[in-house]
Amino acid sequence: MTMMMMNVFPDDPETKCLLRCVGLNLRWWNDTTGVQAAVIERFFQPDPLDVEYADCTETCLQRSLMSGDTCDSCHLAYESFLCYLQHYGNLVPCPQYLPEDESREVRIARDCMEVLQVPEQMLRAYRKGNFPDAPETRCLLRCFFLRSGLYSVDTGFDVKRLYTRDFELPDKRYFSPDTLAKLQELRASTGDQCTEVYLAYRDVFGELGRPFVTGRVLKAAAAGLDSKF
Missing domain, CATH: 1.10.238.20 (Pheromone/general odorant binding protein domain)
Structure with missing residues (x-):
């Protein structure tokens, strides 16, 4: 947990499934349709000087779908989150609006x-x-x-x-x-x-x-x- 607070997310089964669980609860992940861009984007702040963050994130997402087990929801949620963490922007530290069901x-x-x-x-x-x-x-x-x-x-x-x-x-x-x-x-x-x-x-x-x-x-x-x- 300490590592996650430092934005370090180990490549292990526990971390992957934890991120999937978080994604399901915060509604940025769906096991059927995948990452929900309109929701997960609110958790990241792009660099205003980076004009390619959206394209780089999308390329990463497409690549992640081709790697590993595409039936493993924990793996897919983990890889999708990493794409946003690495390419979209910095994690926003304050609470964000979540859509109601x-x-x-x-x-x-x-x-x-x-x-x-x-x-x-x-x-x-x-x-x-x-x-x-x-x-x-x-x-x-x-x-x-x-x-x-x-x-x-x-x-x-x-x-x-x-x-x-x-x-x-x-x-x-x-x-x-x-x-x-x-x-x-x-x-x-x-x-x-x-x-x-x-x-x-x-x-x-x-x-x-x-x-x-x-x-x-x-x-x-x-x-x-x-x-x-």
């Missing part, structure tokens, strides 16, 4: 519905997958994104976290000048955080990453509330 997102949405006392009429609409443009819907979305760590009262949406949240379908359009300009315009023009979040969800984020995933989460949360009564 969908069951946790549903619980967050359900808590928001209960705290905001969303009326039954609106819940019935949500259960059908309909999200009327109403104050209840707008403030529900603000609560959800705020509690999910994707939105800040002071700075607005965190597009890096949104990109990481959608690691299964990473979408670089989150970082596009057009997306950032639209978010800045909404923040400057609405003067109301509930409206800002709702319009961003509807008009900016809706089809990015995992399309309308938040709508599916809200629908499931409303259905769960129905089962409580």
